[in-house]
Amino acid sequence: MADLAITSMGLSGKVEVLPLEVNRDGDSYTLDTVNELSIKYPNTNFTLILGSDAAKSIGQWHKSAELLQKVKVLVINRPGSAPSDFDEVNIKALDISSTKVRKSISERENVSNLLPAKVVTFIREYGLYGSR
Template sequence: MIPAGNPWQKEGQLVATSGQRLEMCRLATSGNPKIEVLDIEINRSGPTYSIETVLELEKNFPAFEFSLVLGTDALKNIMTWHRVDELIKKIEVLQLLRSGEKINSADIPVGIDIKIVEGSMLDISSTLIREKVAKNADVSE
């Protein structure tokens, strides 16, 4: 799991700091040895782009294959991402459906091979996690 360092598409918006995003990821995955939180985007200066992260991962972990897990909202905007054509050739894109969410073919950009991930998942949002962290509330459930 890699929290965004300086998300270029959210410039000028009120968002959690990179340190807060890192801590939220660590809290959310604590106790799960199958998930590692990496701070490679947090440590990079300037805007962070997914393609640069993937290139760094390939260099540092050549034996691994990587996937990009996106919710429906992020998937709708993927074609606006920096060097998206290169990105989608290098990684598998997984669309994560929240509980009860239906697949809308209009939301899937043309030219991207998407795999759908559905099943029993936590019905939670990053907004809810941010609110809990701000109140020092437990986010482990």
């Protein structure tokens, strides 16, 4: 739930964040989310945007073949990443991972250059990712 709140804060109203996976009991798979979104938004084509690391392992995801029939995949590569088998978006992406950000937070390093100020405040206030 904290990740959902943090994501919502960083988007400044430009994107709707739905708590579908947070509200689901048990395991939650991307395919389940796509199926639920397809019901909520019929006649909509969905694009799954992934980082290069996630794109490399998508074949190992739950029912990946079925998932790949239902969505287009768009990959944002980190600098120096090998090309993927999917369409790629040509934008300047930060060469930083969420794992690295969480580690920096837990080690009490300054992350104000990586996250919006209100997100950093929320993380510190609630002691998320070992920030206390």
